[in-house]
Amino acid sequence: MLIVTTEQVAGREITASLGLVRGATVRAKHLGTDIVAALKMLVGGELTGYSSLMAGAREQALDRMAAEAEALGADAIVSMRMQTSAIAKGASEIVAYGTAVKLSQ
Template sequence: MLHVTRPDIAGHKVVETIGLVRGSTVRAKHLGTDIVAGLKNLVGGEMRGYSSLMAGAREQAIDRMLEEARRKGADAVVSLRMETSSIMGGASEIVAYGTAVRLAPAS
C-alpha cells in the first residue's frame, strides 16, 4: 500500500478521504542492550542496539497503521507522521498516523 508524508501522491488522484488511521507499539529496553549502551556512552558512538530497537518499533507502528487503512478499504495513506514519547523509564511508544484515502482507478 502506498504511504507518503505528502498530502498527495504524484500520478494519482485522491477521490475519497476515509479518515485518520494510526498504529502504535510500546518497546522497552533490554538489560543486555542497556549495559552495552552504558559502555558506549563512555567512549561515544552509535548505540546500535537502541537504533535497531527503534527501527523495528517504527516499522511495526507503520505496519499496524497500514493494516487499519486496509480494513477501512483505503488504497493509500497520505500525510504520514510519526511521534515518539516516553512511557516510563526505559520504555517508549512509537505512533504512526496519517489520512487513509481511496485513489482513482489507474487509466
C-alpha cells in the first residue's frame, strides 16, 4: 500500500476517492519501563523503552489503516496524518488516518 502525506501521488492520477481510512491503537507503559526511565532521567539521554513503545504503536496504527484501505480496494492513501493523545494515566492512543484512493495505471 502506497502511503503519502501529500494530496497527490507524484506521476499518478487519482481516479477515485474511496473515503476516510484510519487505524488506531492504545498502548500503556510497563512498570519496568517506568523504573528504567526514571533512572535514565537522572543521567539524561534517550528513553529507549518509551521510544520503542511508541514506534511499535505507530507501526500498528499504520498497518491497521492500510488494512482498512485494502479492504476498500484502494491503491494508495493520500494526506496521511498521525495524532497521539493521552487517554489515561500511563496510556496513549495513536491514530493514523488519510484518504483511500484508486490510482490510474
